[in-house]
Amino acid sequence: MSKLLWSCAALFTLFVTVEALSCYSCNVKILGYCLIEKAVNCTEAQDRCFVAVAKFSSDLLDIHERGCTERSKCINSSGSILNVKYTITETCCSNNLCNAAAAPPLTLTAALAAALVAVWSQWGL
Structure with a gap:
């Protein structure tokens, strides 16, 4: 009886389909922050x-990216392009949708609010 149960369990695992990992991919970015995230199947x-995150030694903006990758490609790297040094820091995780964007820092939110108040006061709204 035990062999029959193990055989059925082994046969059942052949028919179970493994669902692909889902990760966030950023479609629209402004100033390093993701505005529109979309879940994609890897x-x-x-x-x-x-x-x-790619950071540059010059006054260039950081480049942010998110999505799916292989375990072997989860590495940090550095180098230079046309005498501009860069470092790429890559953080990987293995759970569904574990790479969600963090909320923008309060300083950015405060700066945007101040800009809106300035525009409204200028136009007399």
């Missing part, structure tokens, strides 16, 4: 979600 080989 391919079978992509077993990690990632958040990557």
